[in-house]
Amino acid sequence: MKRGWSLSTRLALLFGGLLLACGLAATALQIHAGEQREQEVVQRLxxxxxxxxxxxxxxxxxxxxxxxxxxxxxxxxxxxxxxxxxxxxxxxxxxxxxxxxxxxxxxxxxxxxxxxxxxxxxxxxxxxxxxxxxxxxxxxxxxxxxxxxxxxxxxxxxxxxxxxxxxLHPWADAPAHIGAMALITGLAMLAGLLALRAITRPLQRLTRIVQHFDHDGLAGLEAAQQALANEPPSNDEIGRLRQAFGHMAQRLAAQWQDLSHQDQQRRELVANISHDLRTPLTSLHGYLETLKLKAALLSEAERARYLDVAIGQSRQVGRLAQELFELARLEYGAVTLSREVFALPDLVQDVCQKFALAAEARGQRLQADIAPALPQVDADLGLIERVLTNLIDNAIRHTPPGGLIELRLRALGQAVEVRVRDDGPGVLEHLKPHLFVRPSFQTGLRGRAGGLGLVIVSRILQLHGSQIRLMPSSQGADFAFQLAPVRT
Missing domain, CATH: 3.30.450.20 (PAS domain)
Incomplete structure (x- = not known):
């Protein structure tokens, strides 16, 4: 592709053309004015x-x-x-x-x-x-x-x-006039080119920085930020353009890092989901294969036990698939809030009743500690119920028999704070920084990892303008979030 003239060249040619046109016009006007003045003097005399x-x-x-x-x-x-x-x-x-x-x-x-x-x-x-x-x-x-x-x-x-x-023809002295005009125009052109060079030099440096970034990608972006930091400050249009590009470079760098971080999280999610799916599917396949091959040799009790294990593994796979579906809908903006005004204590009581039998079957204590006269909240009732369900289900699955699971509601400033606490093994230390942004299914004797449920909770609360937090605790896990009350 044919390369066009640079901006400096075009500005210089435009400046020279305008200067030449102005010089010719000034010469013609001077000659005409001189002629008219001469005729006036002659007529007056x-x-x-x-x-x-x-x-x-x-x-x-x-x-x-x-x-x-x-x-x-x-x-x-x-x-x-x-x-x-x-x-x-x-x-x-x-x-x-x-x-x-x-x-x-x-x-x-x-x-x-x-x-x-x-x-x-x-x-x-x-x-x-x-x-x-x-x-x-x-x-x-x-x-x-x-x-x-x-x-x-x-x-x-x-x-x-x-x-x-x-x-005394009016154009008889035109060569002298044109010569003087050419000299003045040449000097003005030289001075204009020097001024134009000084003005466009910062723009040329900025162009080289942008080209370097375009050629080298992220490495060029870091070099561009360093080069922009070394530029002398100025408040003219080019200086403001340089500042705007610097801010854009910073945003691009941050977005690039976010994209890299999200890509890494996505890869880890796929790996973790694959691992978590493989385990119950392998167990389910093994028990079903055993039932098929040894059906005649197994007693009724053994067949019932094998079927119970297979059904439990299939439920785990179904639960994980459902969580993946919910997370995908939240990630891609398919979920919209349907806000309504409701009493949060009533919702907490309903959720506690729903999990009462599950907690009792494990020998756990599930109780609600609700402060009096709490204001009503404005939120999506179904999604907040999903948040409480995930947190309590997570606590029940990781709390040992005889443990305590507590839901507490308190007024905190202009908001209502919800806390879900248990006395289980707590969260693994190295997973705490990324507990709500990337699921992990590693388990150990000293703690537990966060799965898809906590990531879903985090996404739902973000839609409400809130966030889930892991509070400091000497034993177990203590999760807290806030909901805004109804504005009157």
Missing amino acids: SLGLAGHIAGHELLMLPDGPDAGNVQRLFTKLMDVNPSVELYLLGPDGKIIADAAPPGHLKRHQVNLAPLQRLLAGATLPVWGDDPRSEAGQKVFSAAPLWTNGRLAGYVYVVLIGEEHQAL
């Missing part, structure tokens, strides 16, 4: 010339001027001052006499409106018709010619004649 000529004795005859004598007079006067052109006009503006060479006269009548304006004292310069041009206009001097008290015509003097105009 020679404004009374036509009046002096009109007072000549050849023009003051009783019967009016003689065209032949006027032509000879005009010829002599033009010999003395060749820059002017003299004409005698009739009252209607027709040219009666002139001293123009043969073939030079292009029109035979002059518009009298400019003469009237000049005689009335109009602001100079005033342009009138040039008889030696079909459409030209020039500055002039004019005076009325009176004979026996009547208007006999006008003396009309073109102040810048053909010879004068040929010697």
Whole structure:
């Protein structure tokens, strides 16, 4: 793909083009203004010339001027001052006499409106018709010619004649003007390029940093952050752009780390789920295979025991599959809250009654400690019931016979705090930092690991703007979370 010009080159060309256009326009305006000023000065200095000529004795005859004598007079006067052109006009503006060479006269009548304006004292310069041009206009001097008290015509003097105009053409000094303009433009261009280089240098450095990041990925991102930290501070547009890119680089680095962390968690989840599924499935397969191969050799009690074990393993697989389904729905935003106002103590009592027989069968004590006059909460009743179910089920499965499982409700500031505590083996130390973000199914004599149930609890509470916490405890596990009360 063809590479285009850089931003600096385009800015330099644009700046140079604008500077050249402005220089040419300034030169043209200067020449035009000089020409107009010159004509104004000439007209102002020679404004009374036509009046002096009109007072000549050849023009003051009783019967009016003689065209032949006027032509000879005009010829002599033009010999003395060749820059002017003299004409005698009739009252209607027709040219009666002139001293123009043969073939030079292009029109035979002059518009009298400019003469009237000049005689009335109009602001100079005033342009009138040039008889030696079909459409030209020039500055002039004019005076009325009176004979026996009547208007006999006008003396009309073109102040810048053909010879004068040929010697002082408005563009005659154009090379000098253009040369001066070129010198000024060149110096301005040099100064502009130096200023442009100083302005775009930080942008070029930022471009190299971005290209380095684009080429090297995460390693380039770290190098880009270091390079941006070494840049001198500035508050202009480029400085703000550099700061914005620095903030974006920090967010990208954090997101990259989060993605890597989530990918690692996902891999561990797959590995742990695979391990946890393999164990009950292997046991289930083994007992079913035994029942098939040795059905005739087993007693009724042995067959019943084998079936009970197989059913227990299948329930474990079903429970794990259900938890995986719930976690997937929470992770991908398929669950939406259906908030309602309810009394949390009533829900806790219902959940405790649901698990009373299971706790009694294990010889455990399940009790609720509820503070009086607790405010109602605004939450999804079904999901909060799922949170309590997971926590109590987890406590029952890991609490030894004779142990205590306690649910406690307390008002904490503007919220209601829920705590589920047991006196089982507690949580393995090395699993505590990631207990609610990644499931683990390792078990040991000194503690227990967190499974999918705690991860589901964490996701549900996040939807409610809350979080599950593992509280410090000398024995067993103590989980706590808070729910916001109804706002009145």
